Amino acid sequence: MPNTQPPIQLNSQLCFQLYTANKKFNKFYQDALSPFSLTYPQYIAMLTLWQYAPLSVKELGNHLHLDSGTLTPLLKRLESHNWIKRERSHKDERTVIIQLTHMAVTNRDSVFKRVSNCFKVLNLTPQEKAACSETIATIEAHLDHYNEQHNAN
Amino acid sequence: MPNTQPPIQLNSQLCFQLYTANKKFNKFYQDALSPFSLTYPQYIAMLTLWQYAPLSVKELGNHLHLDSGTLTPLLKRLESHNWIKRERSHKDERTVIIQLTHMAVTNRDSVFKRVSNCFKVLNLTPQEKAACSETIATIEAHLDHYNEQHNAN
């Protein structure tokens, strides 16, 4: 007879590990980004905007899996620190278009360099990075499948 | 001449992946725990308390790497849902001792079973779980080393 008992311990350990690792990762990025008055989520948003701007709030939200209720205040903070401009579309007055400021364009490489240097200090080998990326992708695929099943969309 | 250019893309990708994977994991746990009016961080705290209670706020914070400023409101919510009792120590009136309620003890196995079932649906092989655990441990070790260097303690 096979063992049908749930492996409580391993699940709990995974849960715990992910929780604390995520917090440490936040701290790492917070430190890396502090010279630019950017928070971790703000940086993620800027990463997307550096690549795809201009974007509407809705489009940005699709990239980040965030709804506008979360993005609006975040974007206002980015605007107040002069990273982005927000203006309503002339074609469709409902949508707000996010554009990069001149400052954001000029300082992009400084931010990248800083983050890159912090990563260097982390001392992850390319193999470790690749393994991490792959592991996360695997877990994420399972999570996507689960969440699709359990959320009426 | 070796390539000294920073691998921006890979770092950004890692950063982005971790960000979104973490959110999906939160969602997964939120769904798993919703029948018990427990949030993910509250569950993490309960995991620790089921194993080590009674604990002072300070001791619990050491397990979770959280300070009392974060824990106090969280513990009040747990208390209001009758998961724990909070009372000041007679020996040292500064410390608050957290104890499990009868309900928490009785319902422990139900919570474990529910989480375990949700994990089953996730369909992670033992190999995938182990790989995940190992990867996280590796990254975490690097992060610990980094954060030690960069935070005056």
Added chain:
DNA sequence: AGCAATTTAATTGCGAACAATACGTTATTT
């Protein structure tokens, strides 16, 4: 074409979590 109903986009408000800081009370140390 013109009006009503529906859909879509963004904002606002609420509760929870987290970090950082300041504050007040209680112990300990000198």
Added chain:
DNA sequence: AAATAACGTATTGTTCGCAATTAAATTGCT
């Protein structure tokens, strides 16, 4: 007894999800 340390609480700012609201655009019907 006074200074210092430890501990928990309160406060502020950011993030996140969800629900309700407002405004604009689209669709459907007559």
